[in-house]
Amino acid sequence: MDDEFSFIRSIVPRETYQERLTHGIGDDAAVYTGQDAWDEVVCVDAMVEGVHFRKDTLSPFQIGRKALAINVSDLAAMGAVPQFYLVSIAIPPNWSAEELTSLYEGMRAVGDRYGMDLIGGDTVSIKDSLVLSVTAIGRVKKGCALFRNQAQPGDVVFVTGPVGGSAAGLELLDQRGRFGAFTEQERRYVHMHQEPVPQVEMGKMLAEQPYRVALNDISDGLASESMEIAEASGVQLVLDQQKVLELSPQMDSVLPEKRVKWSLNGGEDFQLVGTMTDSAFSSCCEAAQQQGRHLYKIGFVRAGEPAVLLASETGEQALQMSGYNHFKRR
Numbered sequence: 001m002d003d004e005f006s007f008i009r010s011i012v013p014r015e016t017y018q019e020r021l022t023h024g025i026g027d028d029a030a031v032y033t034g035q036d037a038w039d040e041v042v043c044v045d046a047m048v049e050g051v052h053f054r055k056d057t058l059s060p061f062q063i064g065r066k067a068l069a070i071n072v073s074d075l076a077a078m079g080a081v082p083q084f085y086l087v088s089i090a091i092p093p094n095w096s097a098e099e100l101t102s103l104y105e106g107m108r109a110v111g112d113r114y115g116m117d118l119i120g121g122d123t124v125s126i127k128d129s130l131v132l133s134v135t136a137i138g139r140v141k142k143g144c145a146l147f148r149n150q151a152q153p154g155d156v157v158f159v160t161g162p163v164g165g166s167a168a169g170l171e172l173l174d175q176r177g178r179f180g181a182f183t184e185q186e187r188r189y190v191h192m193h194q195e196p197v198p199q200v201e202m203g204k205m206l207a208e209q210p211y212r213v214a215l216n217d218i219s220d221g222l223a224s225e226s227m228e229i230a231e232a233s234g235v236q237l238v239l240d241q242q243k244v245l246e247l248s249p250q251m252d253s254v255l256p257e258k259r260v261k262w263s264l265n266g267g268e269d270f271q272l273v274g275t276m277t278d279s280a281f282s283s284c285c286e287a288a289q290q291q292g293r294h295l296y297k298i299g300f301v302r303a304g305e306p307a308v309l310l311a312s313e314t315g316e317q318a319l320q321m322s323g324y325n326h327f328k329r330r
Protein backbone atom coordinates (compact mmCIF):
# COMPACT_ATOMS: atom_id res chain seq x y z
CA MET A 1 0.00 0.00 0.00
CA ASP A 2 1.39 3.44 -0.81
CA ASP A 3 -1.30 5.93 0.22
CA GLU A 4 -3.80 6.01 3.08
CA PHE A 5 -6.36 8.09 1.20
CA SER A 6 -6.49 5.93 -1.93
CA PHE A 7 -6.82 2.87 0.32
CA ILE A 8 -9.86 4.41 2.02
CA ARG A 9 -11.41 5.29 -1.36
CA SER A 10 -10.97 1.68 -2.47
CA ILE A 11 -12.93 0.24 0.46
CA VAL A 12 -16.01 2.51 0.31
CA PRO A 13 -19.07 0.23 -0.08
CA ARG A 14 -21.00 0.75 -3.34
CA GLU A 15 -24.37 0.39 -1.59
CA THR A 16 -25.64 0.68 1.96
CA TYR A 17 -28.53 -1.16 3.65
CA GLN A 18 -29.75 1.07 6.43
CA GLU A 19 -32.12 3.86 5.46
CA ARG A 20 -31.30 5.84 8.57
CA LEU A 21 -27.63 6.15 7.50
CA THR A 22 -27.34 9.67 6.08
CA HIS A 23 -23.51 9.98 5.76
CA GLY A 24 -21.14 6.98 5.81
CA ILE A 25 -17.46 7.02 4.86
CA GLY A 26 -16.01 10.32 3.71
CA ASP A 27 -16.10 12.87 6.53
CA ASP A 28 -14.78 13.19 10.09
CA ALA A 29 -17.58 10.92 11.42
CA ALA A 30 -20.65 9.04 10.18
CA VAL A 31 -24.18 10.34 10.76
CA TYR A 32 -27.42 8.37 11.02
CA THR A 33 -30.90 9.48 12.01
CA GLY A 34 -31.72 9.16 15.70
CA GLN A 35 -35.10 8.56 17.22
CA ASP A 36 -36.38 12.05 17.91
CA ALA A 37 -34.92 15.48 17.34
CA TRP A 38 -31.31 14.22 17.07
CA ASP A 39 -28.91 12.67 14.58
CA GLU A 40 -26.36 10.16 15.91
CA VAL A 41 -22.69 10.72 15.06
CA VAL A 42 -19.99 8.05 15.38
CA CYS A 43 -16.27 7.79 14.60
CA VAL A 44 -13.19 5.69 15.35
CA ASP A 45 -9.46 6.54 15.34
CA ALA A 46 -6.53 4.37 16.43
CA MET A 47 -3.25 5.31 18.09
CA VAL A 48 -0.24 3.05 17.65
CA GLU A 49 2.98 3.00 19.67
CA GLY A 50 5.86 4.10 17.45
CA VAL A 51 3.53 5.90 15.00
CA HIS A 52 1.39 8.24 17.15
CA PHE A 53 3.42 8.17 20.36
CA ARG A 54 6.43 6.66 22.09
CA LYS A 55 6.96 6.19 25.78
CA ASP A 56 9.35 9.15 25.63
CA THR A 57 6.91 11.53 23.89
CA LEU A 58 3.71 10.92 25.94
CA SER A 59 3.08 9.59 29.45
CA PRO A 60 0.58 6.70 29.72
CA PHE A 61 -1.99 9.18 31.09
CA GLN A 62 -1.41 11.47 28.08
CA ILE A 63 -1.72 8.55 25.62
CA GLY A 64 -5.16 7.74 27.01
CA ARG A 65 -6.13 11.38 27.15
CA LYS A 66 -5.07 12.01 23.55
CA ALA A 67 -6.70 8.83 22.20
CA LEU A 68 -10.12 9.97 23.39
CA ALA A 69 -9.50 13.66 22.62
CA ILE A 70 -8.72 12.99 18.93
CA ASN A 71 -12.03 11.15 18.56
CA VAL A 72 -13.93 13.87 20.39
CA SER A 73 -12.28 16.23 17.90
CA ASP A 74 -13.80 14.31 14.96
CA LEU A 75 -17.23 14.63 16.61
CA ALA A 76 -16.59 18.36 17.15
CA ALA A 77 -15.77 18.68 13.43
CA MET A 78 -19.33 17.48 12.74
CA GLY A 79 -20.80 19.94 15.26
CA ALA A 80 -21.72 17.00 17.53
CA VAL A 81 -21.55 16.71 21.31
CA PRO A 82 -19.86 13.52 22.67
CA GLN A 83 -21.75 11.05 24.87
CA PHE A 84 -20.24 7.52 24.81
CA TYR A 85 -17.00 5.74 23.94
CA LEU A 86 -15.69 2.20 23.42
CA VAL A 87 -12.04 1.15 23.68
CA SER A 88 -10.25 -1.65 21.89
CA ILE A 89 -6.72 -2.22 23.21
CA ALA A 90 -3.91 -4.58 22.12
CA ILE A 91 -1.35 -4.83 24.93
CA PRO A 92 2.27 -5.97 24.51
CA PRO A 93 4.13 -7.67 27.40
CA ASN A 94 6.31 -4.66 28.26
CA TRP A 95 3.35 -2.55 29.46
CA SER A 96 2.74 -2.72 33.24
CA ALA A 97 -0.62 -2.80 35.01
CA GLU A 98 0.16 0.65 36.51
CA GLU A 99 0.80 2.10 33.05
CA LEU A 100 -2.49 0.70 31.75
CA THR A 101 -4.40 2.04 34.75
CA SER A 102 -2.89 5.43 34.10
CA LEU A 103 -3.82 5.23 30.39
CA TYR A 104 -7.46 4.58 31.31
CA GLU A 105 -7.33 7.44 33.84
CA GLY A 106 -6.28 9.69 30.96
CA MET A 107 -9.32 8.62 28.95
CA ARG A 108 -11.53 9.05 31.99
CA ALA A 109 -10.28 12.63 32.46
CA VAL A 110 -11.59 13.50 28.97
CA GLY A 111 -14.78 11.47 29.55
CA ASP A 112 -15.42 13.38 32.79
CA ARG A 113 -14.82 16.71 31.07
CA TYR A 114 -17.54 16.05 28.48
CA GLY A 115 -19.87 13.71 30.34
CA MET A 116 -18.99 10.65 28.20
CA ASP A 117 -19.60 7.08 29.39
CA LEU A 118 -17.24 4.20 28.58
CA ILE A 119 -19.72 1.56 27.33
CA GLY A 120 -17.52 -1.26 26.00
CA GLY A 121 -14.46 -2.40 24.13
CA ASP A 122 -12.10 -5.31 23.64
CA THR A 123 -8.76 -6.43 25.12
CA VAL A 124 -6.19 -8.57 23.29
CA SER A 125 -2.45 -9.26 23.44
CA ILE A 126 0.07 -8.18 20.81
CA LYS A 127 3.78 -8.89 20.33
CA ASP A 128 5.56 -5.53 20.30
CA SER A 129 3.68 -2.22 20.27
CA LEU A 130 0.55 -1.04 22.05
CA VAL A 131 -2.45 -0.31 19.80
CA LEU A 132 -5.37 1.70 21.12
CA SER A 133 -8.54 2.15 19.08
CA VAL A 134 -11.30 4.38 20.43
CA THR A 135 -14.84 4.69 19.07
CA ALA A 136 -16.72 7.84 20.05
CA ILE A 137 -20.47 8.38 19.80
CA GLY A 138 -22.28 11.69 20.05
CA ARG A 139 -25.27 13.55 18.75
CA VAL A 140 -26.23 16.73 16.95
CA LYS A 141 -29.63 18.37 16.42
CA LYS A 142 -31.37 16.74 13.47
CA GLY A 143 -30.13 18.14 10.16
CA CYS A 144 -27.50 20.36 11.82
CA ALA A 145 -24.34 18.23 11.30
CA LEU A 146 -21.54 20.09 9.50
CA PHE A 147 -19.77 18.51 6.51
CA ARG A 148 -16.66 19.11 4.43
CA ASN A 149 -18.59 19.55 1.21
CA GLN A 150 -20.30 22.86 2.03
CA ALA A 151 -17.67 25.41 0.92
CA GLN A 152 -18.69 27.86 -1.81
CA PRO A 153 -16.82 30.51 -3.81
CA GLY A 154 -16.71 33.81 -1.89
CA ASP A 155 -16.57 32.13 1.55
CA VAL A 156 -14.10 33.07 4.24
CA VAL A 157 -11.66 30.34 5.40
CA PHE A 158 -11.31 30.29 9.19
CA VAL A 159 -9.63 28.32 11.98
CA THR A 160 -10.53 28.15 15.67
CA GLY A 161 -7.00 28.68 17.00
CA PRO A 162 -3.23 28.42 16.55
CA VAL A 163 -1.83 25.72 14.28
CA GLY A 164 1.64 24.15 14.13
CA GLY A 165 2.27 24.11 17.89
CA SER A 166 1.90 20.35 18.11
CA ALA A 167 4.54 19.80 15.40
CA ALA A 168 6.91 22.24 17.13
CA GLY A 169 6.35 20.33 20.39
CA LEU A 170 6.98 16.97 18.71
CA GLU A 171 10.28 18.25 17.28
CA LEU A 172 11.37 19.31 20.77
CA LEU A 173 10.31 15.94 22.20
CA ASP A 174 12.22 14.13 19.45
CA GLN A 175 15.34 16.08 20.45
CA ARG A 176 15.09 15.90 24.25
CA GLY A 177 12.39 13.42 25.26
CA ARG A 178 9.59 14.23 27.70
CA PHE A 179 11.91 14.39 30.71
CA GLY A 180 14.20 16.89 28.97
CA ALA A 181 14.68 20.52 30.01
CA PHE A 182 12.46 23.07 28.19
CA THR A 183 12.05 26.83 28.43
CA GLU A 184 8.58 28.07 29.38
CA GLN A 185 7.90 28.92 25.72
CA GLU A 186 9.05 25.49 24.52
CA ARG A 187 7.00 23.77 27.24
CA ARG A 188 3.84 25.40 25.83
CA TYR A 189 4.35 23.66 22.47
CA VAL A 190 5.31 20.35 24.06
CA HIS A 191 2.04 20.59 25.98
CA MET A 192 0.09 21.31 22.76
CA HIS A 193 1.47 18.06 21.33
CA GLN A 194 0.84 16.04 24.48
CA GLU A 195 -2.55 17.39 25.53
CA PRO A 196 -4.54 18.75 22.57
CA VAL A 197 -7.94 20.21 23.41
CA PRO A 198 -10.81 19.23 21.07
CA GLN A 199 -12.94 22.20 20.01
CA VAL A 200 -16.31 20.83 21.12
CA GLU A 201 -17.86 24.13 22.19
CA MET A 202 -16.91 25.81 18.90
CA GLY A 203 -18.22 22.89 16.82
CA LYS A 204 -21.52 22.96 18.74
CA MET A 205 -21.83 26.74 18.38
CA LEU A 206 -21.18 26.54 14.60
CA ALA A 207 -23.77 23.76 14.20
CA GLU A 208 -26.39 25.78 16.09
CA GLN A 209 -26.04 28.89 13.90
CA PRO A 210 -28.45 29.15 10.97
CA TYR A 211 -25.59 29.33 8.44
CA ARG A 212 -24.03 27.07 5.83
CA VAL A 213 -20.64 26.00 7.26
CA ALA A 214 -18.01 23.56 5.94
CA LEU A 215 -15.92 22.06 8.72
CA ASN A 216 -12.99 19.69 9.32
CA ASP A 217 -10.61 19.07 12.21
CA ILE A 218 -6.85 19.38 11.85
CA SER A 219 -5.21 16.00 12.43
CA ASP A 220 -2.93 15.83 9.39
CA GLY A 221 -2.07 19.55 8.94
CA LEU A 222 -3.85 22.67 7.70
CA ALA A 223 -2.91 22.08 4.03
CA SER A 224 -4.20 18.51 3.95
CA GLU A 225 -7.42 19.26 5.86
CA SER A 226 -8.10 22.32 3.65
CA MET A 227 -7.60 20.08 0.60
CA GLU A 228 -10.24 17.69 1.96
CA ILE A 229 -12.70 20.61 2.05
CA ALA A 230 -11.59 21.75 -1.44
CA GLU A 231 -12.08 18.26 -2.89
CA ALA A 232 -15.38 17.54 -1.12
CA SER A 233 -16.78 20.95 -2.15
CA GLY A 234 -15.20 21.25 -5.63
CA VAL A 235 -13.57 24.63 -4.92
CA GLN A 236 -10.18 26.26 -4.26
CA LEU A 237 -9.07 27.48 -0.84
CA VAL A 238 -6.59 30.36 -0.89
CA LEU A 239 -4.70 30.76 2.41
CA ASP A 240 -2.96 34.01 3.37
CA GLN A 241 0.64 33.18 4.34
CA GLN A 242 0.89 36.19 6.69
CA LYS A 243 -2.26 35.11 8.60
CA VAL A 244 -0.99 31.53 8.83
CA LEU A 245 2.35 32.85 10.15
CA GLU A 246 0.53 34.86 12.84
CA LEU A 247 -1.11 31.65 14.10
CA SER A 248 2.05 29.55 13.86
CA PRO A 249 4.36 28.84 16.83
CA GLN A 250 5.87 32.09 18.13
CA MET A 251 9.36 30.73 18.64
CA ASP A 252 11.97 33.48 18.45
CA SER A 253 14.85 31.32 17.27
CA VAL A 254 12.97 29.63 14.40
CA LEU A 255 12.74 30.87 10.79
CA PRO A 256 9.28 32.00 9.55
CA GLU A 257 9.42 29.41 6.71
CA LYS A 258 9.74 26.61 9.22
CA ARG A 259 6.93 27.96 11.40
CA VAL A 260 4.60 28.11 8.37
CA LYS A 261 5.62 24.55 7.42
CA TRP A 262 4.74 23.31 10.91
CA SER A 263 1.30 24.95 10.56
CA LEU A 264 0.58 23.67 7.07
CA ASN A 265 2.04 20.17 7.27
CA GLY A 266 2.64 19.37 10.93
CA GLY A 267 -0.76 18.13 12.06
CA GLU A 268 -2.24 17.02 15.38
CA ASP A 269 -3.39 20.53 16.35
CA PHE A 270 -7.04 19.44 16.56
CA GLN A 271 -8.27 22.95 15.88
CA LEU A 272 -11.16 23.21 13.41
CA VAL A 273 -10.80 24.63 9.89
CA GLY A 274 -13.85 25.67 7.90
CA THR A 275 -15.54 28.09 5.54
CA MET A 276 -18.68 30.27 5.61
CA THR A 277 -19.91 33.56 4.12
CA ASP A 278 -18.40 36.83 5.31
CA SER A 279 -21.58 37.93 7.08
CA ALA A 280 -22.01 34.53 8.78
CA PHE A 281 -18.38 34.85 9.88
CA SER A 282 -19.10 38.20 11.60
CA SER A 283 -22.07 36.72 13.52
CA CYS A 284 -20.11 33.59 14.48
CA CYS A 285 -17.20 35.72 15.71
CA GLU A 286 -19.64 37.44 18.09
CA ALA A 287 -21.07 34.10 19.24
CA ALA A 288 -17.52 32.81 19.81
CA GLN A 289 -16.61 35.93 21.76
CA GLN A 290 -19.53 35.31 24.12
CA GLN A 291 -17.79 32.04 25.02
CA GLY A 292 -14.46 33.83 25.43
CA ARG A 293 -13.20 32.19 22.20
CA HIS A 294 -12.13 33.42 18.76
CA LEU A 295 -12.39 32.56 15.08
CA TYR A 296 -9.46 33.56 12.88
CA LYS A 297 -9.86 34.44 9.20
CA ILE A 298 -6.99 32.94 7.20
CA GLY A 299 -8.17 33.04 3.58
CA PHE A 300 -11.00 32.76 1.07
CA VAL A 301 -12.72 30.31 -1.26
CA ARG A 302 -12.96 30.67 -5.04
CA ALA A 303 -14.18 28.63 -7.98
CA GLY A 304 -11.73 26.34 -9.78
CA GLU A 305 -10.26 22.85 -9.89
CA PRO A 306 -9.93 21.65 -6.27
CA ALA A 307 -6.68 23.01 -4.82
CA VAL A 308 -5.18 24.79 -1.84
CA LEU A 309 -2.98 27.81 -2.56
CA LEU A 310 -0.76 29.87 -0.30
CA ALA A 311 -0.85 33.60 -1.11
CA SER A 312 2.00 35.97 -0.22
CA GLU A 313 3.42 39.28 -1.55
CA THR A 314 5.31 37.29 -4.18
CA GLY A 315 2.20 35.56 -5.54
CA GLU A 316 0.39 32.26 -5.11
CA GLN A 317 1.86 28.83 -4.67
CA ALA A 318 -0.15 25.59 -4.92
CA LEU A 319 0.38 23.54 -1.77
CA GLN A 320 1.53 19.96 -2.07
CA MET A 321 -0.30 17.61 0.28
CA SER A 322 2.71 16.83 2.41
CA GLY A 323 0.80 16.55 5.69
CA TYR A 324 0.81 13.30 7.60
CA ASN A 325 -0.17 10.39 5.34
CA HIS A 326 0.24 6.85 6.63
CA PHE A 327 2.12 4.57 4.14
CA LYS A 328 3.44 7.49 2.10
CA ARG A 329 7.22 7.78 2.23
CA ARG A 330 8.32 11.29 3.14
Ligand SMILES: Nc1ncnc2c1ncn2[C@@H]1O[C@H](COP(=O)(O)OP(=O)(O)OP(=O)(O)O)[C@@H](O)[C@H]1O
Binds near residue numbers: 008011025030
Ligand atom coordinates in the same frame (compact mmCIF):
# COMPACT_ATOMS: atom_id res chain seq x y z
N1 LIG B 1 -10.18 1.15 7.26
C1 LIG B 1 -11.31 1.83 7.05
N2 LIG B 1 -12.49 1.20 6.84
C2 LIG B 1 -13.62 1.90 6.64
N3 LIG B 1 -13.69 3.25 6.62
C3 LIG B 1 -12.56 3.95 6.83
C4 LIG B 1 -11.31 3.29 7.08
N4 LIG B 1 -10.35 4.25 7.27
C5 LIG B 1 -10.98 5.43 7.18
N5 LIG B 1 -12.30 5.28 6.91
C6 LIG B 1 -13.31 6.36 6.72
O1 LIG B 1 -12.76 7.31 5.80
C7 LIG B 1 -13.13 8.66 6.14
C8 LIG B 1 -11.89 9.50 6.33
O2 LIG B 1 -11.14 8.94 7.40
P1 LIG B 1 -9.87 9.66 8.00
O3 LIG B 1 -9.29 8.73 9.03
O4 LIG B 1 -9.01 10.14 6.89
O5 LIG B 1 -10.52 10.95 8.71
P2 LIG B 1 -10.16 11.58 10.10
O6 LIG B 1 -10.40 10.63 11.22
O7 LIG B 1 -10.83 12.90 10.14
O8 LIG B 1 -8.58 11.80 9.93
P3 LIG B 1 -7.44 11.29 10.94
O9 LIG B 1 -7.49 9.79 10.98
O10 LIG B 1 -6.20 11.86 10.32
O11 LIG B 1 -7.78 11.89 12.28
C9 LIG B 1 -14.00 8.53 7.37
O12 LIG B 1 -15.34 8.49 6.95
C10 LIG B 1 -13.60 7.17 7.97
O13 LIG B 1 -14.63 6.61 8.76
Ligand SMILES: Cc1ncc(C[n+]2csc(CCOP(=O)(O)O)c2C)c(N)n1
Binds near residue numbers: 045046170266267324
Ligand atom coordinates in the same frame (compact mmCIF):
# COMPACT_ATOMS: atom_id res chain seq x y z
C1 LIG C 1 6.38 9.22 17.89
C2 LIG C 1 5.64 10.09 16.93
N1 LIG C 1 6.07 10.22 15.66
C3 LIG C 1 5.39 10.98 14.77
C4 LIG C 1 4.25 11.62 15.16
C5 LIG C 1 3.51 12.49 14.16
N2 LIG C 1 2.23 11.96 13.70
C6 LIG C 1 1.87 10.69 13.86
S1 LIG C 1 0.31 10.42 13.25
C7 LIG C 1 0.14 12.02 12.75
C8 LIG C 1 -1.08 12.54 12.04
C9 LIG C 1 -2.38 12.16 12.65
O1 LIG C 1 -2.53 10.75 12.62
P1 LIG C 1 -3.85 10.08 12.05
O2 LIG C 1 -3.94 10.45 10.59
O3 LIG C 1 -3.69 8.60 12.26
O4 LIG C 1 -4.98 10.63 12.86
C10 LIG C 1 1.27 12.75 13.06
C11 LIG C 1 1.50 14.19 12.77
C12 LIG C 1 3.81 11.46 16.51
N3 LIG C 1 2.69 12.03 16.99
N4 LIG C 1 4.53 10.69 17.37
Ligand SMILES: [Mg+2]
Binds near residue numbers: 073074077216218
Ligand atom coordinates in the same frame (compact mmCIF):
# COMPACT_ATOMS: atom_id res chain seq x y z
MG1 LIG D 1 -10.97 14.41 11.27
Ligand SMILES: [Mg+2]
Binds near residue numbers: 044045
Ligand atom coordinates in the same frame (compact mmCIF):
# COMPACT_ATOMS: atom_id res chain seq x y z
MG1 LIG E 1 -9.47 8.75 11.13
Ligand SMILES: [Mg+2]
Binds near residue numbers: 045070071074219
Ligand atom coordinates in the same frame (compact mmCIF):
# COMPACT_ATOMS: atom_id res chain seq x y z
MG1 LIG F 1 -9.49 11.77 13.21
